[in-house]
Amino acid sequence: MKFLFEILKQISVSGDESSVSASILQYIDQRKDHWNVIPIIYSGENFHDCILLKFGEPRTAVFAHMDTVGFMTRYNNQLISIGGPEIIEGSVLVGSDSLGEITCKLHGDENEIYHDFPRGIDPGTSLSFHQNVRLDEDFIQAAYLDNRLGVYSAMNLCETITDGWVVFSTYEEHGGGSMPFLLKFIQNTSPVRQALISDITWITEGVQFHKGVVISIRDKYIPRKKFIDRIIKLAKESGIPFQLEVEEFGGSDGREVQFSPYAIDWCFIGAAEENVHTPDERVSLADLEAMLNIYPFLLERL
Amino acid sequence: MKFLFEILKQISVSGDESSVSASILQYIDQRKDHWNVIPIIYSGENFHDCILLKFGEPRTAVFAHMDTVGFMTRYNNQLISIGGPEIIEGSVLVGSDSLGEITCKLHGDENEIYHDFPRGIDPGTSLSFHQNVRLDEDFIQAAYLDNRLGVYSAMNLCETITDGWVVFSTYEEHGGGSMPFLLKFIQNTSPVRQALISDITWITEGVQFHKGVVISIRDKYIPRKKFIDRIIKLAKESGIPFQLEVEEFGGSDGREVQFSPYAIDWCFIGAAEENVHTPDERVSLADLEAMLNIYPFLLERL
Amino acid sequence: MKFLFEILKQISVSGDESSVSASILQYIDQRKDHWNVIPIIYSGENFHDCILLKFGEPRTAVFAHMDTVGFMTRYNNQLISIGGPEIIEGSVLVGSDSLGEITCKLHGDENEIYHDFPRGIDPGTSLSFHQNVRLDEDFIQAAYLDNRLGVYSAMNLCETITDGWVVFSTYEEHGGGSMPFLLKFIQNTSPVRQALISDITWITEGVQFHKGVVISIRDKYIPRKKFIDRIIKLAKESGIPFQLEVEEFGGSDGREVQFSPYAIDWCFIGAAEENVHTPDERVSLADLEAMLNIYPFLLERL
Numbered sequence: 001m002k003f004l005f006e007i008l009k010q011i012s013v014s015g016d017e018s019s020v021s022a023s024i025l026q027y028i029d030q031r032k033d034h035w036n037v038i039p040i041i042y043s044g045e046n047f048h049d050c051i052l053l054k055f056g057e058p059r060t061a062v063f064a065h066m067d068t069v070g071f072m073t074r075y076n077n078q079l080i081s082i083g084g085p086e087i088i089e090g091s092v093l094v095g096s097d098s099l100g101e102i103t104c105k106l107h108g109d110e111n112e113i114y115h116d117f118p119r120g121i122d123p124g125t126s127l128s129f130h131q132n133v134r135l136d137e138d139f140i141q142a143a144y145l146d147n148r149l150g151v152y153s154a155m156n157l158c159e160t161i162t163d164g165w166v167v168f169s170t171y172e173e174h175g176g177g178s179m180p181f182l183l184k185f186i187q188n189t190s191p192v193r194q195a196l197i198s199d200i201t202w203i204t205e206g207v208q209f210h211k212g213v214v215i216s217i218r219d220k221y222i223p224r225k226k227f228i229d230r231i232i233k234l235a236k237e238s239g240i241p242f243q244l245e246v247e248e249f250g251g252s253d254g255r256e257v258q259f260s261p262y263a264i265d266w267c268f269i270g271a272a273e274e275n276v277h278t279p280d281e282r283v284s285l286a287d288l289e290a291m292l293n294i295y296p297f298l299l300e301r302l
Numbered sequence: 303m304k305f306l307f308e309i310l311k312q313i314s315v316s317g318d319e320s321s322v323s324a325s326i327l328q329y330i331d332q333r334k335d336h337w338n339v340i341p342i343i344y345s346g347e348n349f350h351d352c353i354l355l356k357f358g359e360p361r362t363a364v365f366a367h368m369d370t371v372g373f374m375t376r377y378n379n380q381l382i383s384i385g386g387p388e389i390i391e392g393s394v395l396v397g398s399d400s401l402g403e404i405t406c407k408l409h410g411d412e413n414e415i416y417h418d419f420p421r422g423i424d425p426g427t428s429l430s431f432h433q434n435v436r437l438d439e440d441f442i443q444a445a446y447l448d449n450r451l452g453v454y455s456a457m458n459l460c461e462t463i464t465d466g467w468v469v470f471s472t473y474e475e476h477g478g479g480s481m482p483f484l485l486k487f488i489q490n491t492s493p494v495r496q497a498l499i500s501d502i503t504w505i506t507e508g509v510q511f512h513k514g515v516v517i518s519i520r521d522k523y524i525p526r527k528k529f530i531d532r533i534i535k536l537a538k539e540s541g542i543p544f545q546l547e548v549e550e551f552g553g554s555d556g557r558e559v560q561f562s563p564y565a566i567d568w569c570f571i572g573a574a575e576e577n578v579h580t581p582d583e584r585v586s587l588a589d590l591e592a593m594l595n596i597y598p599f600l601l602e603r604l
Numbered sequence: 605m606k607f608l609f610e611i612l613k614q615i616s617v618s619g620d621e622s623s624v625s626a627s628i629l630q631y632i633d634q635r636k637d638h639w640n641v642i643p644i645i646y647s648g649e650n651f652h653d654c655i656l657l658k659f660g661e662p663r664t665a666v667f668a669h670m671d672t673v674g675f676m677t678r679y680n681n682q683l684i685s686i687g688g689p690e691i692i693e694g695s696v697l698v699g700s701d702s703l704g705e706i707t708c709k710l711h712g713d714e715n716e717i718y719h720d721f722p723r724g725i726d727p728g729t730s731l732s733f734h735q736n737v738r739l740d741e742d743f744i745q746a747a748y749l750d751n752r753l754g755v756y757s758a759m760n761l762c763e764t765i766t767d768g769w770v771v772f773s774t775y776e777e778h779g780g781g782s783m784p785f786l787l788k789f790i791q792n793t794s795p796v797r798q799a800l801i802s803d804i805t806w807i808t809e810g811v812q813f814h815k816g817v818v819i820s821i822r823d824k825y826i827p828r829k830k831f832i833d834r835i836i837k838l839a840k841e842s843g844i845p846f847q848l849e850v851e852e853f854g855g856s857d858g859r860e861v862q863f864s865p866y867a868i869d870w871c872f873i874g875a876a877e878e879n880v881h882t883p884d885e886r887v888s889l890a891d892l893e894a895m896l897n898i899y900p901f902l903l904e905r906l
Contacts, residue, residue, distance in 0.1 A: 018829075018830060072821075072822060080850065080852040123821065124832065175825065175863075177825075177863050180864060181864070184865040206376065218374060221476070222384065225318040225428070246376040246382065258477075260482060261483050262482075263350050508727070519727065523781075524618060524619035526653075548727045549684075550685070560779075561780065564784075564785055564788075565651060565654075
């Protein structure tokens with residue numbers, strides 16, 4: 001889990017993902033010779049801060065977003081949201097601007113958010129939750145588990161995958177915008193008809209801790225029933241613990257697969273967390289393990 | 303109207319359109335040798351559940367969506383909406399899951415919808431309104447007229463069309479998602495600059511029964527005035543009864559033509575109904591006849 | 605400023621931009637031989653009412669939208685909005701339909717808008733604010749400054765630009781729809797990785813008159829920080845007065861660059877106005893001058 005702890009330390013609010021992207025790229029570079037298959041790596045300014053890995057002959061693409069929710073400084077001591085962070089009085093926020101490192105506290109509510117940093121902060125500076133990783137026998141608790149765990153799961157898949165795309169995307173928390181060019185590149189390079197979204201969902205009345213990885217039948221958007229039925233059938237065969245989600249709201253990079261100009265089926269698969277978009281996101285280690293296990297199983301068989 | 307009655311029986315909630323798609327494909331197969339021009343048929347997994355027919359040298363594409371609104375089972379006896387169905391206490395819903403056929407009643411309201419089926423239903427099962435087709439001298443009344451009548455009109459056009467695309471799309475009721483890849487395929491195969499949306503609109507203070515097919519000047523989105531003016535001019539020449547719609551809300555597959563990366567003009571043309579998205583949608587037979595008549599007239603001249 | 609006064613007279617509500625497009629095209633035709641570089645001009649039905657100018661070897665594209673907010677006649681004497689015009693009791697509206705010229709007054713509020721023209725107006729007719737241009741030493745005040753000033757600035761850039769795209773788009777005020785095909789054409793013809801949005805923003809608590817052209821760090825959407833940082837660095841070097849904007853709401857053609865299937869960085873740069881979307885939009889001449897000056901400076905260096 002060293003890599004996970006490494007990326008949990010990185011700040012990467014939507015629009016400002018360059019540092020976590022560099023970390024992931026560095027890790028890939030260090031590890032890739034130990035992987036089952038050495039991928040072709042696509043990154044750099046032509047891909048903004050995104051990273052694509054092509055292994056063998058892909059039939060399926062796996063997407064994990066690198067960005068997190070956070071805040072941006074506005075005028076005076078005002079803050080505005082990036083993505084949908086919970087506004088919790090007293091939250092510790094961190095970042096940096098032209099004058100140096102910043103640690104401050106959030107005050108206010110949805111109507112007006114501000115910080116208490118003693119000096120002004122450059123307008124347009126990204127701040128995000130102070131990190132505090134807590135691990136016990138059953139749970140991991142930290143900021144940014146959404147979607148550091150999805151990135152971690154996608155990276156774990158890289159160890160054994162023989163055929164497939166593994167893609168690290170940006171901007172997911174703030175409406176998206178990198179998926180369209182990533183999908184275009186994939187379809188023009190080595191096209192797929194299937195996409196899995198490696199991301200973290202929510203504990204709800206129907207999705208509970210320790211019941212396994214979540215296969216989402218729908219959120220705000222609805223994947224094609226034919227594909228979901230096939231995933232569920234495979235999941236049953238795998239013996240890996242899983243639970244089904246049927247929600248009316250929420251979205252993911254799957255939304256952009258749905259609305260892309262390609263006939264690509266998609267499904268969201270990931271562990272569930274409580275305290276979503278707070279510094280205290282919490283995920284069951286058993287559910288995370290099921291997430292880590294189901295991706296290699298599915299990638300081989302889909 | 304045998305084909306219309308056939309497809310009115312089919313359940314095809316957004317995301318789960320495979321059975322109506324198979325019916326339409328079967329009908330095309332049976333009828334196509336009797337059509338004026340035999341089309342090239344594009345369907346199958348590369349097109350998900352959509353169907354495209356290419357007749358001659360297309361200048362215009364006609365789109366009719368195959369899906370309908372409905373409900374999806376969530377946890378326990380909860381239901382959530384697919385598209386925007388009216389929530390009417392006591393509505394009879396039908397569907398099937400792994401344990402067999404389902405007929406149940408809807409209870410609750412917009413805040414919480416549930417069913418009264420005596421056993422649990424598999425989460426993620428699609429349910430839709432029980433069908434009851436009523437026909438008299440002036441009206442047809444049934445569930446799913448939106449958009450079975452649009453499909454019927456598009457199929458009727460196939461009898462005589464010499465040049466054009468006729469396309470059956472999915473997901474229209476739930477935000478769309480098939481139009482982007484359909485449009486891309488069309489533009490890469492035999493491009494067009496004009497699109498007509500064969501769909502059903504609403505009776506309002508300005509759109510009334512028996513006044514003819516509706517040509518929509520706008521809904522939430524606004525087609526280009528130049529194109530609408532040309533359509534209206536042709537409609538006047540046709541002698542076919544029509545009325546003009548100017549609405550602030552609502553959308554159709556035209557929205558996705560508007561936002562596509564192609565300079566394609568579009569216009570919504572179809573009969574109007576009352577009791578929208580209920581089991582009791584009602585359309586004037588005279589308006590339907592005008593709809594059936596205007597499509598061949600326009601396709602020849604546009 | 606003769607060209608600016610010329611286009612301020614033109615009505616071009618979203619969806620009905622053909623007359624302003626013709627004026628701009630005519631002006632380009634008259635002026636282009638005096639420009640530093642003669643561009644390749646793309647226009648006509650394949651581009652709907654949009655115009656693209658390709659100068660030299662483009663690295664950056666500049667977008668200015670030609671449409672304005674306004675109203676559309678519905679049934680009886682009702683009006684509905686196009687874009688988001690302010691609804692001000694007694695505003696004078698102008699337009700024309702099949703029976704001739706129209707000048708009338710707006711009555712009502714957001715819930716119900718109507719006009720007082722003594723005869724019925726053809727349904728689907730576009731009306732917009734009566735124009736009244738006021739110029740003094742410090743300010744220009746008129747309807748449609750958003751985005752006639754952006755068009756004017758883009759046209760001014762044409763005088764000296766050596767390499768770049770200058771593009772006049774449609775539909776920006778009403779959700780967009782021309783940008784996707786414009787971007788596709790650009791990327792297939794002579795691709796770029798950078799886009800600037802030549803448009804007018806709002807006076808707010810952080811953006812004030814006479815403080816210079818606005819470089820927007822974000823509105824509802826968030827451009828990539830790497831690119832914004834580069835723009836701000838260049839702006840500082842230029843000595844041209846500028847101010848930074850950080851807003852939570854609002855959008856521009858930049859939104860469609862963000863969601864396009866191309867990895868193109870974007871930034872909104874333009875003067876700020878008060879009385880947005882009214883007949884009395886007001887812009888500082890000093891801010892306009894800074895806008896006119898920054899575009900040639902940036903285009904050369906980006």
